[in-house]
Amino acid sequence: MPDLRSLALGGLVILLIKILQSLLFKRRRSMFSLDSVRPPAPHVADRKLRAKVLKQSFSPEKVPHGLDAIVIGSGIGGLSAAALLAKAGKKVLVLEQNDQAGGCCHTFIEKGYEFDVGIHSVGEFGRTGLSRTLLDQLTDGQLEFVPIDPVYDVLKLRYLSEKSASYDFCSPKERWISTLKKQFPGEEEAVDKFIRYIEESTSFIFVFGVVKFLPLWLSKLVIKLGIIDWFTPYSKWASRSAQSVVEELTDNEDLRTAFTYLWAIAGVIPSDVSFNVMALLHHHYYGGSYYPRGGASEIPFHIIPVIEKSGGKVLVNANVKKIVLDESASRAVGVVVEKDSKSFKIAAPIIISNANVTVTLTKLLPEKVGKRAIQYPVLSRVRPSVPCMEIFLGLNASNEELKLSAQNYTCVMDNNIEELYRKYRRMPIEEALNAEPPVIYLAFPSAKDPTHDQRHPGKATCTIIGPAEYEWFRPWENESFLHRNDRYEEIKKTIGHRLIEQACKLFPQIRDKIDLVVIRSPLSHNHYLGRTTGDIYGLYGDIERFKLETQALLRPETGIEGLFLSGQDVMTSSLLGAAIGGVFCASKILNRNLMNELNGLMKEAEKRENRSSPARRMPIEEALNAEPPVIYLAFPSAKDPTHDQRHPGKATCTIIGPAEYEWFRPWENESFLHRNDRYEEIKKTIGHRLIEQACKLFPQIRDNIDLVVIRSPLSHNHYLGRTTGDIYGLYGDIERFKLETQALLRPETGIEGLFLSGQDVMTSSLLGAAIGGVFCASKILNRNHMSELDGLMKEAEKRENRTWPSPAR
Numbered sequence: 001m002p003d004l005r006s007l008a009l010g011g012l013v014i015l016l017i018k019i020l021q022s023l024l025f026k027r028r029r030s031m032f033s034l035d036s037v038r039p040p041a042p043h044v045a046d047r048k049l050r051a052k053v054l055k056q057s058f059s060p061e062k063v064p065h066g067l068d069a070i071v072i073g074s075g076i077g078g079l080s081a082a083a084l085l086a087k088a089g090k091k092v093l094v095l096e097q098n099d100q101a102g103g104c105c106h107t108f109i110e111k112g113y114e115f116d117v118g119i120h121s122v123g124e125f126g127r128t129g130l131s132r133t134l135l136d137q138l139t140d141g142q143l144e145f146v147p148i149d150p151v152y153d154v155l156k157l158r159y160l161s162e163k164s165a166s167y168d169f170c171s172p173k174e175r176w177i178s179t180l181k182k183q184f185p186g187e188e189e190a191v192d193k194f195i196r197y198i199e200e201s202t203s204f205i206f207v208f209g210v211v212k213f214l215p216l217w218l219s220k221l222v223i224k225l226g227i228i229d230w231f232t233p234y235s236k237w238a239s240r241s242a243q244s245v246v247e248e249l250t251d252n253e254d255l256r257t258a259f260t261y262l263w264a265i266a267g268v269i270p271s272d273v274s275f276n277v278m279a280l281l282h283h284h285y286y287g288g289s290y291y292p293r294g295g296a297s298e299i300p301f302h303i304i305p306v307i308e309k310s311g312g313k314v315l316v317n318a319n320v321k322k323i324v325l326d327e328s329a330s331r332a333v334g335v336v337v338e339k340d341s342k343s344f345k346i347a348a349p350i351i352i353s354n355a356n357v358t359v360t361l362t363k364l365l366p367e368k369v370g371k372r373a374i375q376y377p378v379l380s381r382v383r384p385s386v387p388c389m390e391i392f393l394g395l396n397a398s399n400e401e402l403k404l405s406a407q408n409y410t411c412v413m414d415n416n417i418e419e420l421y422r423k424y425r426r427m428p429i430e431e432a433l434n435a436e437p438p439v440i441y442l443a444f445p446s447a448k449d450p451t452h453d454q455r456h457p458g459k460a461t462c463t464i465i466g467p468a469e470y471e472w473f474r475p476w477e478n479e480s481f482l483h484r485n486d487r488y489e490e491i492k493k494t495i496g497h498r499l500i501e502q503a504c505k506l507f508p509q510i511r512d513k514i515d516l517v518v519i520r521s522p523l524s525h526n527h528y529l530g531r532t533t534g535d536i537y538g539l540y541g542d543i544e545r546f547k548l549e550t551q552a553l554l555r556p557e558t559g560i561e562g563l564f565l566s567g568q569d570v571m572t573s574s575l576l577g578a579a580i581g582g583v584f585c586a587s588k589i590l591n592r593n594l595m596n597e598l599n600g601l602m603k604e605a606e607k608r609e610n611r612s613s614p615a616r617r618m619p620i621e622e623a624l625n626a627e628p629p630v631i632y633l634a635f636p637s638a639k640d641p642t643h644d645q646r647h648p649g650k651a652t653c654t655i656i657g658p659a660e661y662e663w664f665r666p667w668e669n670e671s672f673l674h675r676n677d678r679y680e681e682i683k684k685t686i687g688h689r690l691i692e693q694a695c696k697l698f699p700q701i702r703d704n705i706d707l708v709v710i711r712s713p714l715s716h717n718h719y720l721g722r723t724t725g726d727i728y729g730l731y732g733d734i735e736r737f738k739l740e741t742q743a744l745l746r747p748e749t750g751i752e753g754l755f756l757s758g759q760d761v762m763t764s765s766l767l768g769a770a771i772g773g774v775f776c777a778s779k780i781l782n783r784n785h786m787s788e789l790d791g792l793m794k795e796a797e798k799r800e801n802r803t804w805p806s807p808a809r
Contacts, residue, residue, distance in 0.1 A: 073355050389499060
């Protein structure tokens, strides 16, 4: 326990932090708004139209004049920083060395097959969380994520032996826990403890962001005094490996592997990865796993227009060779772009590098300048992440024909995976060529995207990732990308086909359907991602990296004036981690706390959502597979005593169920009777789910249904003149019935000659709307019709009392 003197000192430091925060980040009106979020427009499948956004090739004349900033690299970290600066009115140029924008978010098409290179799944899109709030702001709401499968991950153990085992990981959290307990009977206590540890460690994960926001000298002081450790358990979990934690929880080797299986996604073995990181990954998927509708390239496709709104550009085929410094070598003032053996210098007052920190400090800057950077000491503490092989398979059959699922598969040879993994990577190349890779990650991206079959009918895709050692390929690292010799091709293909053979053993149905094979080695990552050691995750995510001392150095500002960093090295290796790296970077440049502004917006969005039912908050793909939680049902034909005279032998049923207007918004401007098949599919699927519920309640109607008419919210727009599919006018919440609001909801408008009537003037009901008409007529005729009606009602009551017999009589 800290003594009183230390506590007093800690209190003073916290007070100083608060004062500094108010000085560093002035309180301003938020840059973000829910009003900027528009409903997703129809998917653009035309490749020429997409190329106009994603493949704008660099030329000097395309560079905008008067740039405020240049971003090196168009991965999500660079694009997010650029888009946020653009929202603040800055003119930003993003330069990408590849032939299309997106970094790990891009897709490529070969022989009619579309491959996603980096986005396998993301979490936190089933509700209004940070992921959804941030991506909505970066794309003006144009990016739609769809749930893949309740069982989103499958762990296959000993998959090449007779003692194989398979374990499912599913959402939501409660199902995740119960499934794990069913799969490991007798280990309930271990599972419960593991969940508690996840909750404890992730609840304070924000502190590694705090030490990046504070001035470096203050972060170092806070860390040295141990103040953060007095109030949070961050360091307690960050300093422990995931393996050490699970070894204390259970002796069951399979359960230990299940607890830590996500190491294959993080690219860090369990004895190296900080428990904080493992916990954060599990927590990220509690609400399910999602995939971008239309494929990963939808991410850059919808962020780029936001950048262009402020006069910016995203140009490809622009290989940045160096960062230009002023004469004193103390400030970054531009970049040099190389294309077609020509060099072009482009100037800007702010340079943001989304290349990884190693490349930025050792390749793009002179050695002496790179060593002055705040982040330089990290390069000797944390190594680059591990290299890997990537294989893309084109399958000449549909997902349905091959019975492919949307899950991600982590396949491990045995529980002693660390030993097998290290041994495999230490092998000389000749030995590795004859060895089985001990772990593979496998997925079918075509099965995750509900629009894939429309774009590529009769085709499916498979992605396989396996381990590799950079030394096996180093002899060819300086050779031209497409001109490496036969020995290189032999090594690449031998290892690649071993991974393919394992995939075919796991999924025999794909073996005879393989139509295209694309194998990428660690040198491919150097080429496409601008790496130096074949990695795909930037800095290695081990315990050293997530110590607070290291995190304080991995900040956007570099100590070199005008030069900032963005992306996964600033935060963590994931789509959300890299994007938040962009948020931190833009915050430093704009001198405002964008994370606080995003959190405020997220809370505002949550309030709006809380006024809706859970069913209405679902993305459409999830809603199509969900049961509506409430229905209103009636038989009007049974209420009217004259119905049978007019329609003998017939009866009618009315069903009303919940819906979300956003599910139908893409078709709101289309002709009422000429909406496309997708609209009809959504309308009918939801409608028939409601009909099925009615048939379960009243089985006798099932076989007598002769006619079905389904109306969506757009039908209400058409028939009732609405704009958001409602039938009740203004929402009847507390705010509406405050006296201050009711005083404004009156017939006269303040515009001479214009009056209002109906339910918005009163309440949403037959009588309410009719009385709205009475109030309207009263104002126009300048007489109190309500008093007149009350008088008439009393007279009618007197007549009734004279004609109806009394109870005694």
